[in-house]
Structures are given as C-alpha cells and as structure tokens.
Amino acid sequence: AVFLTNVCVSCVCAGGLGQLGIGLAQILREQYGSENVILSDIKKPPSHVLNRGPFVYADILDYKHLRELVVNNRITWLVHYSALLSAVGEANVALARKINITGLHNVLDLALENSLRIFVPSTIGAFGPSSPRDPAPDLCVQRPRTIYGVSKVHCELMGEYLHYKYGLDFRCLRYPGVISVNTPPGGGTTDYAVQIFHDALSTGHHECYLRKETRLPMMHISDCHRATVEFMQAPQCQLSLRTYNIAAMSFTPEEVAQEIRKHLPHLKVTYNPDSVRQTIADSWPVRFDDSNARRDWGWEPAFGLQELVSDMLQSIRNKRATDGLSIS
Numbered sequence: 001a002v003f004l005t006n007v008c009v010s011c012v013c014a015g016g017l018g019q020l021g022i023g024l025a026q027i028l029r030e031q032y033g034s035e036n037v038i039l040s041d042i043k044k045p046p047s048h049v050l051n052r053g054p055f056v057y058a059d060i061l062d063y064k065h066l067r068e069l070v071v072n073n074r075i076t077w078l079v080h081y082s083a084l085l086s087a088v089g090e091a092n093v094a095l096a097r098k099i100n101i102t103g104l105h106n107v108l109d110l111a112l113e114n115s116l117r118i119f120v121p122s123t124i125g126a127f128g129p130s131s132p133r134d135p136a137p138d139l140c141v142q143r144p145r146t147i148y149g150v151s152k153v154h155c156e157l158m159g160e161y162l163h164y165k166y167g168l169d170f171r172c173l174r175y176p177g178v179i180s181v182n183t184p185p186g187g188g189t190t191d192y193a194v195q196i197f198h199d200a201l202s203t204g205h206h207e208c209y210l211r212k213e214t215r216l217p218m219m220h221i222s223d224c225h226r227a228t229v230e231f232m233q234a235p236q237c238q239l240s241l242r243t244y245n246i247a248a249m250s251f252t253p254e255e256v257a258q259e260i261r262k263h264l265p266h267l268k269v270t271y272n273p274d275s276v277r278q279t280i281a282d283s284w285p286v287r288f289d290d291s292n293a294r295r296d297w298g299w300e301p302a303f304g305l306q307e308l309v310s311d312m313l314q315s316i317r318n319k320r321a322t323d324g325l326s327i328s
C-alpha cells in the first residue's frame, strides 16, 4: 500500500527506546528515509541507536516540549509507545496513571491540534476475567483488573471517540505478548517468554513465574512490526474498526519449553508462580480472534511456534557469539 505519496512524511516515535520502538523506527526509516523518523524517549540512547537516525529527549508529560517538537519538525505521524507495562504498572499505579493516561491525553491533544495521524498500541491486557477468553473478539466486555489494562481501554475509547467526533486518524492494534532478542522487555506479564530463550542458551535453566499451563497469545517482533506498518498504511476506507486484535500463536510455558527442547534437550524449567503476574495472566485471553484484521486489511502472521523458537535460538546464539559469551 502506498501511504502519503509525494508528501514528506515525518514521524515521531515516543517511548521509542523500549522493546518495540527501535525496531519499528528502523523499518519506517527504510521506507521513508532515516531523517524523517525521529525516536524520542527519556532514557539515554545506546550509540547504535544514535548512529541510525535522529533521537531527541522528550518526556511524554511535557506538553509544551512535545508541541515544539511536532511544530519544528513538521511532524505528520505520531507513534505513541511510551507506557508502563502490566507488572511494573501494578508496582507503581500513580506513575502508570500519569504515563499511560495523562501521557495519552497529551499526544491525542497534540494530534488534534496539528492534524497528525496517530498510532497507539493496546494489548491483550485490555481484557479482564469477565471477557470471553478463548477466543477474545474485537468487541466484547472489557473490564481489566490492572491499571495498565484500564489505561489501554481508556485509550481505545478516547481514540475512537475523537475519530468519530473530530475525524482524528487514530489507529490502534491490540498486541499479544511480543517476543524479541535485541531489546529486553520492559516489565510485563509475558516477559518470561523472552527470558526462557536466553536462559536456555546460558545456564540451561529457567525459573518461570507463571504456572506451566498458563496459555497466552504471543507474537514474534517482526510480525508485530509488520502488522503495525501495514495497518498504519492501510487506506481509511478499508477500516471498519479503529482498534483491532492481531494474533499469531498462543502457548503455555510448558509448550514453549518442549519446542525449545527439540533444539536443546537439556533445558530444565522449574515453576515458582508469582502471585501478581499469575493473577494478571489468569485474567487475560488465552487466544485472540483477529478475523476482522485479516478481512479488512489483510493481516497474516508469518511466525508460528516452531518458526519463533528456531529464529529466537539462532538470533541469541549469534548475539552471544558476537558478545564473546559462552553457549550452553
């Protein structure tokens, strides 16, 4: 799909130094030119990020500075990734409310004021124990029991409201737990599904904070990035919703461990459930129904569990070899 033909696209990715932002910026830069995609965050960027394109310090709570950034750089798209995830959010509810809700209001106001297109991700965490869990459809009861989930439902509804009232081009995907190698996850309930690969190739032992039968929707990061870009580029007329579920696979800790053992038979997994994260996981969907995304804008994942495991093990092996670390 062609997006904004003949227009200089300038995009800012806020909260861009987390697990997802760096990779998304890379893909957008390949398509639109590195100078046209600005990464922003409140953390110090590693040198490999600084070498690849513009980075600016921007606190999502500082509206005036954000406005300056948008105006001075003639920004047309805003990707809002700044957030506190589910587990860290429960550990600091006041901060999560500020970043996830006040921060969201800032970017929505900015988008309205400056006619920006805006993408904000939601999550499987936007559902709760009273939602249908297998599968969770796009439209159903949403009563999450975390501040993270509450802030994401608020985001979905605010974006949709502003779209219908003022024509804001708000787009939102509900991501499953995202699995990646290069940047560690930021404190969520699905983080074990990244750590287990690193442990498998380092110590050969993973202690899992979820029970072995806890099934959750998951996705390889490259599918997540591709879905995001394809959805951002989809023509308005194809979208029947502003917020879509996207799915790729669902697995339990035991199932991913079994798949890893096909490559590394010595992997040992012990289970020591953490009550906060287990309670959160038990309230989330076990599977996502993404039929609307498939129908409306052609979403299709490339990675299933087998492909995910092979790719993760290969990528971590390569990374450990480059870093001079031993491989178990």
Ligand SMILES: NC(=O)C1=CN([C@@H]2O[C@H](COP(=O)(O)OP(=O)(O)OC[C@H]3O[C@@H](n4cnc5c(N)ncnc54)[C@H](O)[C@@H]3O)[C@@H](O)[C@H]2O)C=CC1
Binding pocket: 014, 015, 016, 017, 018, 019, 020, 021, 040, 041, 042, 043, 058, 059, 060, 061, 080, 081, 082, 083, 084, 085, 099, 121, 122, 123, 124, 174, 175, 176, 177, 178, 179, 184, 185, 186, 187, 188, 190
């Ligand atoms: N990683 C995952 O599995 C999933 C992520 N998502 C969503 O995707 C988005 C990105 O997630 P991740 O990259 O995984 O999160 P992350 O926790 O790795 O990164 C979030 C970033 O926000 C930044 N941030 C925190 N406070 C800020 C502030 N005041 N101003 C500006 N930036 C600030 C942090 O420094 C961090 O780099 C989030 O909205 C998250 O809810 C949704 C579902 C799954």
Ligand SMILES: CC(=O)[C@H](N)C(=O)O
Binding pocket: 085, 086, 087, 122, 123, 124, 125, 148, 175, 176, 177, 178, 187, 188, 189, 190, 191
């Ligand atoms: C699924 C998510 O939104 C995130 N990874 C979390 O576990 O909080």
